Each structure stands twice: as structure tokens, then as C-alpha cells.
Amino acid sequence: MAAYTASVTVRLKPGVLDPEAETTERALERLDFDLEELRSADRFEIDMEADSPEAAAERADAMAGRLLANPTIHDYSVEVEPAEPAAGATR
């Protein structure tokens, strides 16, 4: 068993309206930032013990399918990394 961090990113499917992202995009444009499009997503970073990265990915995938994502409106992707000794933020 080793410690892994599985990151599940839950995005709205293309075509699903996201008024919050549109508002954020317009606010950035009003601040004179140059951008084409902004999409927002939810990200879940899950620390777990597993036998292999594959096992951790499989478990995170099952979590997304059962609870974290709504298949009617969401797509999701899973990435797995060995857990950092000092878990936390980058900046």
C-alpha cells in the first residue's frame, strides 16, 4: 500500500450553460484581460492508500461515477500522483 492523491476534475458537458463562468469571463474582460473563453470546473483532490496508481485511479473513477459527477450534465477526468509528503498548496 502506498499513499496517492487522485485528482478528479468535474466539468460541465459542452452545451450546458454556465452563467457563473460567463460572468467571470466578462469581469476579466472589463479588467482589460485578453481571453477567448473561460470554463469553470470542480476539482476534488483525494488522498488515499492503494496498492498501485491504477487501483487509486479506479477507486477515484468509481467515486466520480457514484457521487462527485452528475452524468447528465458532467464529464470528468481522473489523474493520480504519489501523495506529496507535505500535502498542500503550491503558492
Add this chain to the structure above:
Amino acid sequence: MAAYTASVTVRLKPGVLDPEAETTERALERLDFDLEELRSADRFEIDMEADSPEAAAERADAMAGRLLANPTIHDYSVEVEPAEPAAGATR
């Protein structure tokens, strides 16, 4: 100029309470999933035209500092990739 997608991940600073993440963690445990900890984050995927990946990262960093993150409670990190021809979801 080339097309890039900058991903800004906005996380709560360590120590800032996140009741929603705690609720999600407990719901997963009730579904018999084995996990140590769950953290939630907001992710913004921003399509933009820029001269270089460095310029795209710098602009996304400025967007996070001005609008996307609240420095009192948030940390953030920025990743830049060339924009995918067919932007969209993984699954």
C-alpha cells in the same frame, strides 16, 4: 501568437474550513469508499492567444491575483498547455 489553455486551480489555504468538502468526504465514506482526505478546489480553464507559454502563464497569474483568487483564503497554481484543436471534455 498561438492558442493556449491556461488552467488556474484555486485552493483553500491550509486551515481554512471547508464544510462542503467534509460533507463530500463523509458521503463517500458512507458509500464504503476508503479515503484519507478530500479537498475541493475551483478550476478555471482559460483559452487565450499569447506569444509564448510563459506569456500565457503570466497573464493567467495576473487574472488569478486580480479576480479569481482571494489572497486571504486562497492559494492558486497555474498550468499552461497548447490549446487542443477540439477543446472539450475527456469523457
